[in-house]
Amino acid sequence: MCPCAVFGVQGIEFPCFFANCPEKRLTNLAKKFILEKSMKIDVRRCNAEKRYSGELNFSMEGDNSLIDIPFVTFASPVAFSLHYDIWEDDCVKVTGSVCFDLSGACSRCLKQTQQHIEWQTEALFVPDTPQDEEYPYRGGVVDLGEFLRDSIIFALPSGLVCPDECSAPEYNEE
Numbered sequence: 631m632c633p634c635a636v637f638g639v640q641g642i643e644f645p646c647f648f649a650n651c652p653e654k655r656l657t658n659l660a661k662k663f664i665l666e667k668s669m670k671i672d673v674r675r676c677n678a679e680k681r682y683s684g685e686l687n688f689s690m691e692g693d694n695s696l697i698d699i700p701f702v703t704f705a706s707p708v709a710f711s712l713h714y715d716i717w718e719d720d721c722v723k724v725t726g727s728v729c730f731d732l733s734g735a736c737s738r739c740l741k742q743t744q745q746h747i748e749w750q751t752e753a754l755f756v757p758d759t760p761q762d763e764e765y766p767y768r769g770g771v772v773d774l775g776e777f778l779r780d781s782i783i784f785a786l787p788s789g790l791v792c793p794d795e796c797s798a799p800e801y802n803e804e
């Protein structure tokens with residue numbers, strides 16, 4: 631029997647993370663569980679295990695309510711590729727990139743188009759009072775949620791444009 635049986639939750643079908651499990655399906659619940667785990671850095675535990683840096687790679691559904699451009703939505707998951715360093719004073723520096731595709735109406739010519747976005751992002755998490763542009767964390771665990779959301783917002787362009795030269799439709803000005 632696969633060790634995934636350990637994770638069985640009453641009344642909820644909870645599938646397996648193990649590669650050799652006969653149950654290969656990964657339900658939304660399991661994805662959410664994995665995502666929530668990967669969105670946190672347990673600083674206390676890292677310090678105890680003397681792991682002072684690491685990589686975090688994960689992707690999540692794009693939240694279309696973050697997009698301010700008319701008729702534009704996410705056309706791919708939002709992928710994060712992050713590196714973190716835990717400093718001696720327990721500040722945590724996170725750097726990396728966020729990538730996603732957008733699709734919708736070109737802001738210039740209004741034709742359907744798609745655009746790939748890649749954005750470099752970084753943040754400093756501090757265990758006590760944060761200065762400007764720093765994020766606080768408490769209880770020895772960094773929660774990346776707000777930073778991830780901010781990164782997506784900063785990465786979003788002000789408009790979507792075709793990869794080729796295009797021109798605005800001509801209006802009859804009266």
Ligand SMILES: [Zn+2]
Pocket residue numbers: 736737738739740741743791792796797
């Ligand atoms: Zn266009």
